[in-house]
Amino acid sequence: xxxxxxxxxxKPVSATSLFKxxxxxxxxxxILKSEKLKEHITKTPALLICVEGEVIFExxxxxxxxxxxxDFVNIEPMVKHWVVGTIESQLIxxx
Numbered sequence: 001x002x003x004x005x006x007x008x009x010x011k012p013v014s015a016t017s018l019f020k021x022x023x024x025x026x027x028x029x030x031i032l033k034s035e036k037l038k039e040h041i042t043k044t045p046a047l048l049i050c051v052e053g054e055v056i057f058e059x060x061x062x063x064x065x066x067x068x069x070x071d072f073v074n075i076e077p078m079v080k081h082w083v084v085g086t087i088e089s090q091l092i093x094x095x
Contacts, residue, residue: 003028003051003090013037018092027093031055031085039082046075046095053089058082067091 006028007014012035019026031037031053048057050067057073058064059081065073066086075081083091 003092004030006030015093024095027095029083029091029093031083031089031091033085033087035085037083039080041078041080042075042095043077044095045077046093048073048075048083049092049094051090051092053091054086055089055091056084056086058084 003018006016006018007030011030012032014030016028017025018028029037048067049072050069052069054069055067056064057067059076059079061076061079065071067073
């Protein structure tokens with residue numbers, strides 16, 4: 001199975017559950033070129049991993065990081081953040 005198979009190309013941003021347990025979960029996210037995962041806040045710490053592609057992660061504290069395949073960023077709880085796809089990208093979010 002491939003992470004790309006979890007998403008349809010019709011949606012600019014697609015998120016689907018990859019794994020769930022009582023201790024946490026992982027979500028597969030696809031962001032198409034020039035599309036944006038809108039501003040939001042997480043209540044728990046999270047880890048965002050770029051599996052394929054290139055995205056720009058930003059938060060309200062002024063952090064701006066370009067993530068390429070294999071790169072990751074820790075997401076602070078209660079801090080507004082957003083992600084923009086530079087090219088079609090596959091990500092995994094672990095909480």
